[in-house]
Every structure is written in structure tokens, then in C-alpha cells.
Amino acid sequence: MTATTTATTTGATTTGALGGRAAIAGIGATEFSKESGRSELRLAVEACHGAIRDAGLRPAEVDGLVTFTQDANSEIAVARELGIEDLSFFSRVDYGGGAACGTVAHAAMAVATGQARAVVCYRAFNERSGHRFGQATGGQRGATSTGLEFSWHVPFGFATPAAWVAMHAQRYLHAYGATSEDFGRVTVAMRRHAATNPRAWFHGRPITLEEHQASRWIVDPLRLLDCCQESDGGVAVLVTSTERARDLAHPPAVISAAAQGTGPGQMMMFNYYSGDLTTLPAMGRVGDRLWRASGLTPKDVQTAILYDHFTPFVLIQLEELGFCARGEAKEFIRDGGIELGARLPVNPHGGQLGEAYIHGMNGIAEGARQIRRTAVNQVADVENVLVTAGTGVPTSGLVLTRG
């Protein structure tokens, strides 16, 4: 126990230096679409402004901004539009969707250490109508360290995120006797949740396992319905001190723990060169840190927001985070095990497979809503929510707690 420990949360015994000092006090988002019809900067400022107003603050009270390295909207551009004249903290987090919870971790650290009082984390893009991540990359990134990583892969026509994930998925099927249907059950669950979420792109459009099995190959063993959708939109969350958050508009989603992590020999999405392809070591480490820092165990969360850009990594995350043993995720998800009303409802909003692909930021917003108990598919008696970020890349995670 350190002197910084606070006992602000319900159920969580926060032992990390960060523990419980900061909270998500505001959430904002644009609509999710396939063609927003406006600039990415406009999406970003709409989402940020929404989060600030949701918290009951004014833009001038914001003194920190954090986003993804990949975001096209600089912190100063967002600050200009919002009329923020002085940023005392600005930061970016790298590695694609792995950055999502990392932005909140940076914001929480800034708040906990007094670098800033109110930090907005944002992500906004026209990922469907503009630059689509699912298209083949040309790999022309210059002879940077990342460019060189891509050069061991892209010249072989190994050029899409689906393909990079499929390499793990094939080995997972081989090692544990799982099947394409096991991957499909993830999508069936996400689409079931999205079907009752009016904000979801797939609102009112659940699918069956047969429809998953009939969908075409993208990169065998991944079918079209193993891949999340592509979306235009923006999401932002406002982080401030837990103490201040208690005086604001909504019940705070206290950040009991926030962690980032990498694995041995970590590459951007090519962790093939040592170790076991059926694992996600970076996520395992993030999970360990989150449980240790929050004093919680997998049994203590009532719902989990697991990053679902591709179905196989949802199974591996359940194993890495301790919800089930290695190779047993297929049993865990059978019979609707991750659906609403089951032992662990995953992504009640429908996730990126069902709601929208906003690089994981929409999952953080859902986590905060579940804590507020205002979600459209509200899980009963939520006290703690686990949220993860992009997998296969250096990643991050959060434990949010009612407080």
C-alpha cells in the first residue's frame, strides 16, 4: 500500500499510484455512418464539444487533449476550434487501435499528477468514406523502423489487418480444435446486442450463425462476418479528478486502473517470430496490471468491453484476461456465453462488429455508460467494467468503477 492509495471506489481496492484519482466525467460522439459528409476535424470537435457539455463544463475549462498518433486532427487544431487558449497537457498514443485506452491512461496520469485539470481524449475519422484501413497497404512508409517491419510482410501480398490477424487465427484453430463457427459466435453475439442499440449501424439487423458461415472468405480462416465494419465518426471522453467529477452532471466512471503493454519482440501487427501465435502477450500483461492495480479479479466485472476488430482475438482476449483457461474460450462463448444475460456480457453496445468501428473509443464511452447505468442495453448492477484496446498491436486497458 502506498500513500497515494485512495478508497474512493466500490469493490475496487486501488493500489496503483493512479488508482481512483481520475474519472470519466463526460462522453460525446457523432452519429456513426458510412459517409459522414464532413471533415474529420469537424467530427473531432463535435465529439469533443459533446463530451465537454455532457460533463457540464465549458471548453475554456479544458486544459488537456490526447489522441491517437494516427488521428489526422492535431490537438492544437481541435483547441483552436473549441476556443481553448492554453493547453497545459497534450499527448498522443501510437499503434493504431491499441492506443484507445492509452489515451485515457495518459489523461488520468496528467490529472493525477496535476499537469492538467480536465483532459479530453478523442478519436475521429472518415474510415469508410475516406482512408480505409482494410485496403491493402502499399507499405511505402520510408525506411523508418515501422517501414522496415512492414517490409518483411507487405511484399508477399500480406498487406491487410485481416490477413495479419488470420495468421494467428489459423494457428489457434489448429492448436485448440476450434472452428470457424466458434469465431462466428462472437459476431452473432455482437449483432444481437447491436440490434437493440439505436446508435448502432446494425441496429435491427441481427444475424444467425448460418449467415456467418455463408459469408465469403476475406482471408481464410476469416470470413467477411469475422471482420468489423468500417465507419465514419468521432468519439470523445472527458477525464477529470474523481473528486471534481462527483460534482458534475453524471456519476463518475472512476478509472480504477489503466495500463499499457507490449510483448516480447513486439511488432506493429506481426508478432510471429517467437512464442505462441495463439496468445496475445501484450494483452496478457495489460490484464495482469489492471487486476493488480484495481485489486479486482475477472469475477468482479459485470461486463467487459473487448476490442473486436476481428473475432479470433476476442477469444484469445478472454483467455489472456483470465476469464477462462487457454484454449477454452470456445466453450466460454458457446450457448451465448458472452451475450446479454449470460455469465459475461461482452460489448453490450454491439462492439465494433455491431455498433461502429471508432478505433475502440466507442467502447470506452460504452464502459462509462454502463457505470452510469444509462446504457441502452444496460447490464444489471454494474460496479466494474473492463475495457480493452486494439489487439495484435501494443495495447492498453482500463478498469472503470462506479464511484
Add this chain to the structure above:
Amino acid sequence: MHDRLPALAEALAAEGEVAAPPCPDPVDPAMIRNWTQAIGDGNPLYAGVAPPAMIQVWSMQGLGARKAGSVVDGLLGLLDEAGCTGVVATNCEQTYDRYLRHGEHLRSTLRFGSITGPKRTALGEGYFVTWHQTWYDERDERVAGMLFRVLKFRPPERAAAPNPAAEVGPPAPMIGPDTRFFWDGVREGELRVQKCGACGRLRHPPGPMCPHCHALDRDHVVASGRGELHSYVVHHHPPVPGRTGPYVVGLVELEEGVRMVGNVIGCPPGDVRIGMPVRLVFERLDDGLTLPQWIPADREPPDEDDEVEGAAPDASDEHGGAGPDDLPSIEIPLTPTFVIATALATRDFTPVHHDVALARAQGAKDIFLNILTTMGLVQRFVSEALPDAEPAGIAVRLGVPAYAGDTLTLTGRLTDDGAVEVRGAVARGEHVVATVRLRDR
């Protein structure tokens, strides 16, 4: 341009029959054997005489020969200038007067036939240009004739947003000071794995510092090229520059203990399995890019007999609707080896039949069968179905290209007037419809 065509056509017609460039070689058993092996035609008759469908081979000029002027060159050039830059062969009709024996030295002539158009076609508006070639023996007696027709068409305007995958070849790797030794090795036909100069540990992909002992001193070993497939994917979608799907990307565990990504080639994607032994080959993708790739370790060098196999079961089996006149069908896997070997055996060195990068650069999906081969395959079909029949003529109408990686299925039937109708289908549709006239006996 259209106004000038009648006059030009008239002038060409007035030239009449003109000498074609000399046939380079006499009818020759070695060339016949190359051809029958490539086509997969096992007819024993061809130990003594030339296959009739080989006729055009005898006047092909070969690799590096200066392109001799043809009677239609001026006309085709005019059509090019007028924007009809596309060309596709539509008909080839050969007539054979007799079998050719070893040692006969032929000559041939060319004669302009006709130009018709403009006509609207599926490919675009264009003109059909027809010419004739005739072959004579040393006594100036005609031994064979051919009608050849091409469509010169105006390619449709490109869409506003062209598919980038069709525009460029495969991306080349970025190369830096820490990785140059690897790509230098690939160029020299070696697969190099970085070895720490201090502790001796191997490592791939390479980097400037040994993660174990932190030495900056680097060396490399040359890998044996043997390994085992640790995992793999089959890429179907989206399109990838320079690639034709589906194709396999594998993660190979080398016997040296490091892993490496490469394509698994030389076998259908459906045959690929985790744990299969693979061995290294170097694949040249285009002039600037060679990649270390992997093939099944147990794969023998292709056997010439491979191409002869695959004769389908009797037409009398459960094939629905097989009539009494239906002939046994043949399925021919169009491996790159088959496409290239037949092109070269017919002395056709046009790059679209052997250079995949160049074929793609010209808008094709892959390398594809040449017409001389299609003629030969039609003849082979008849020869296998009716071993005693002698073809008197083969007339073909050409459809979609037969690309490498596809399978050509030849079916046929006897017609009421004693000819054979042959159809050749590939995945994209009908490649050829042919009528083979048989000599009365």
C-alpha cells in the same frame, strides 16, 4: 480515319499474295517432340509426321527475330492511331491438305482479306481485320491454309477511380543499413539469417543490436532452405497490388530455428497444411523484385506426364444429359508451366504468355494460353477421342482468355455431318468453340 480505310483496304487487296518471311527450319522431329510434350498429345502417329495443328509453328520467327512486316501492319498502325489500340484474336481457321514429313522445308505467303466495321462489341467499338496465310512445300504445292481475324477496338474509357491494384506491381521492400544483407542475399540466391557476431544467436527479422548480449557485431548464416509451415492464411480479398488471389502467405519455421514470412507456391491453397515440410525457392515477381518463397518439400520437379493426366471418365458415366455422340472430356490444369511451355513450344515468345508482371501490366489477370496452343489442344481432344481420325481443318472462335491458375475443360460431340464440335471452358466462361473437320477415309 474511316474515310481512308476503303482506299487502304483496296490497295492491300491489290497487293495480292505476298511472300512471308522464310520459315527458319525444316519440319523437325525435335521441335515436334517439344510440341507434343508441351501440349500433352500422346498420339504415336507424330513419331513419323507433324501434327497438323503445328502448321503455324513452322513459320514462326522465334525469339529475337526482327519483326518482319506483315500485309496488315500499315492497317493495324492506322487503327492504333485512330484510338483502336486494343487487339484480340477472334477467329482462326486452318485447313490441312496433307500430313507433313520430317525434313520438308516450307515457305508461306500472306494475303490481306478484309476489314469490316466500325462495329459495336462487348470490348468496345472496333474493326475486324482478316488476313490469310498459305503454306507451300518445296514443289510449290499448297499443304495448308489459314484465315486469321482480329478485332481492333477502342478500349472503354478508364473509370474515374482506377483500381490501384491493377495499376502497380507488388510493393518492393524498404531496405535499410540493418536489412540490406538480407536482400543482397536474395539477389544472389541465398537466404541469409542474421547471426550475432558475439554470442552466435540467430535472429529474424534482423536488427542492429543483439537483444541477448547487446553486441553490435553482426554476421549471418545461409539457411538450408528447409523448414516447416507454422501457420498460413489464404488471401481472397481485397485486391492486392501485383497479386492474383487466392494466394497463400505462410509463416515458415526454418530448420535453423527462426521464422520467416513468405508465400507458399507450387500447390493449390487447399493442399496447404500447418506442419507441412516446405523448401525454399526464389520467385522473380518483376524486373526489380525477387522474393524468397516456399513450395511443398515433397514436390518433384514437374513431370511432363503430369499434363497428359486428367482424362475425364467415360462419357457413359453419370454425366447428366450425355448423349450418344458425346466424346470423353479432358480437364487440363493450366499451371504456369503449362502456359509457358506450350507458348515456347509453339515458338511464341510474346511476353503475355510467360511474364506474369508484364501480362498484368497490360491489364491481364495473369499469363494466358496462346492461340497456337488452343489449336493444338483442340486437335489433342479429337486425337484422344478418335485415335484414327485425321483432321482436315480446325476452325475456332475465341472467347475469354485461359489464364494460368485456371482449368480448361474440353468437351465435344460428333455432329451430324461427321465433324467434331469442341468447346473449351474456363472459370470465366467459354474460351473456345471449335469445329474440326475430319478427312474422309
